[in-house]
Amino acid sequence: MVKILVIEDNSDLREEMLLFLEEKQIQAIGAEDGVVGFELAQEFQPDLILCDLMMPKRDGYETLKALRNHSSTVHIPVVFLTALSERANMRKAMENGADDYLTKPFTLDELLNTIAACLNKENHYQSLAKIERERADALEQEIQLLKEINSAKENLLNKLIQEMSDPLTTINLALEMIDEASTEARRRLYLKTLKKEFSHQVQLINQATDIRKLLTPENIHLLRYFNISGESNSANETKL
Incomplete structure (x- = not known):
């Protein structure tokens, strides 16, 4: 009323x-x-x-x-x-x-018409204000999603760099040991180490590629669940 x-x-x-x-x-x-x-x-x-x-x-x-x-x-x-x-x-x-x-x-009719016109104008303004609020809320949500996506990409890159650091060190040492190997058996052992670490590097890159495909606004709930977007979720830590 x-x-x-x-x-x-x-x-x-x-x-x-x-x-x-x-x-x-x-x-x-x-x-x-x-x-x-x-x-x-x-x-x-x-x-x-x-x-x-x-x-x-x-x-x-x-x-x-x-x-x-x-x-x-x-x-x-x-x-x-x-x-x-x-x-x-x-x-x-x-x-x-x-x-x-x-x-x-x-007259009473003039009073009623003035009231109706003023209330209609006010309802129009309120409708416009509601539309603007909804647009602002949608824009804010979109900005937040983009921030989380960018954060997820940065976290993914940091984890990839961290995971690749140790294998690269191992590969570098294995290459040096091959040059210094005194027997063929030792050379084969170091080559085996190189192949293992190379395979691990390929696996990391493939995993990073798969995860990168998930970095979309549609999958933001997955990123949050697995803590890829950077939000706090200690119960669901994930590693590459």
């Missing part, structure tokens, strides 16, 4: 508006001045505020300023109710954040 706050110091007009809104299945509440209206706006959280321009204690301008400066009411659209002689001041009101105005005297 739509909720509307009516801030109007004329009690007869205020009560008539409240009765009319209730007949239209609108939950309405009234305030006799801007001070009470501002307090009710925070508590009631209406979908729209109808506010008289000239009131005691706090006029419409000051009420609007208070509403726009408070985090819980800054988003609520405000329609000013103004006498014909006050229309010259409406530019000031619109510049200060009013959404629309209705000139007194007005």
Whole structure:
């Protein structure tokens, strides 16, 4: 149900508006001045505020300023109710954040049409804001995925370098030992070591190639599970 706050110091007009809104299945509440209206706006959280321009204690301008400066009411659209002689001041009101105005005297149909137009405009703005939030969230998720993919590639490269360091050292030593081998048997032994380490290097490269194929946004859940993306998961450590 739509909720509307009516801030109007004329009690007869205020009560008539409240009765009319209730007949239209609108939950309405009234305030006799801007001070009470501002307090009710925070508590009631209406979908729209109808506010008289000239009131005691706090006029419409000051009420609007208070509403726009408070985090819980800054988003609520405000329609000013103004006498014909006050229309010259409406530019000031619109510049200060009013959404629309209705000139007194007005008919009940004019009141209802103004409310409908303002709420439709607000719903449109909210829809646009929702779309922008969804786009921003999707972009943030995409950026996060790319960060994890890049992190996974870096982790894969670091692990590959680490795993290849020891075999390369062994290969280098075996080559030196072949040159210094005193018998054919020792040469064959060192050659066997070279073949073994070469096979291990090929296996590492093949494993790295297979894992690299998984480094896509579609497989990010696998990367997280096997801790390839760099996220903490001590129970699922993996090695090449």
